[in-house]
Amino acid sequence: MTDAFVGDVLSGTGGVWHVRTKDGQVREASLRGRLKKATVTKIAVGDEVDVEQDPASGAWTISAIHERKSKLARREPSSGYGERVVAANVDQVVVVFAAAKPEPHTRMLDRFLVIAEANELVSRVVVNKVDLVPGAEAAQTFADYEKAGYAVHYTSTKTRAGLDELHDSLAGLSSIFSGPSGVGKSSLLNAMFPGLNLRIGEISESVNKGRHTTVGAVMHPLPDGGYVVDSPGLREVGMWHLAGGELGVCFPEFRPYLDDCRFGDCSHLVEPGCAVREAVESGAISAARYDSYSRLRADIATQKSEW
Secondary structure (H helix, E strand, C coil): CCCHHHHHHEEEECCCCEEEEEECCEEEEEEEEHHHCCCCCCCCCCCCCEEEEECCCCCCEEEEECCCEEEEEEEEECCCEEEEEEEEECCCEEEEEEEECCCCCCCHHHHHHHHHHHHEEEEEEEECHHHHHHCCCCHHCHHHHHHHHCCEECCCCCCCCHHHHHHHHCCCCCEEEEECCCCCHHHHHHHCHHHHHHHHHEEECCCCCCCCCCCCCCEEEEECCEEECCCCCCCCCCCCCCCCCHHHHHHHHHHHHHHHHHCCCCCCCCCCCCCCHHHHCCCCCCCHHHHHHHHHHHHHHHHHHHC
16 A cells, blocks of 8 residues: 545545545545444544555555544434434534525524534524515524524525625635525535535425435535535434433523523423523523423433433
8 A cells, every 4th residue: 555645535425435635636435444344433524534545456445534523413314313423523514594485494493503512513504595585584583593692694695695704704614504405505505606516406396395406415625725515405303412401501592591590400491490491581582492492302301211
């Protein structure tokens, strides 16, 4: 074997991974047999790896997977009980919802944000297709997220509203774009970075859900530095390895009140002297966001008994 090159995994299918090495070349590589047997870590898009070339055959193999600095992980879809790493070594999660077509479901947005918080990743909220709703309707729908401290971008690929600000927020970072199908993730990326040429799907009017166009997560190098991961639309978002007692920390607006509850193990559901519920009653915490917390807490309790 030749000397190893360090690179980033951009995509993979059928056991063949596309690795972009530091010289800008993209090489197709398979996982070396010994490494496949020795490691319990499943390789993911965004992983930093070593690749080596066989001088005789010219084939490239991945000989080592570097330690991850971060990951975005979710539960296996449907009835799966394991962890699925959507992307490794990401700096921020950009959660894209549409102002309309499909209609935004904020409880699903809360799930996306909780998963990012549980993975200790910074999140941005993008409200796309603002040209489809009148005036300040989108800002009103997503006001709770600005109040909670999230950066919220209001965008339109038709009018180019908000695209420059969103573009600048990606520079030099590794960002993953996520959200439901049909909200325009690929269209946004194409509008900001025309060279990406991502495939764009249509909205199915009959079910008001987008058809899946991205088969698996794919990481794209950006011309002004950094990467963006375009991930498949997630119709079901399952939380992984999150205890009910940890959920409150995943709501940023709860954090100033968590230490003021009467009981240290307060569930923020029924206990007297709960500072979080008092903040909800006073309007300091959104009632809708608190309702999402309550529902997610119940979901986690159900999952725990199933697992």
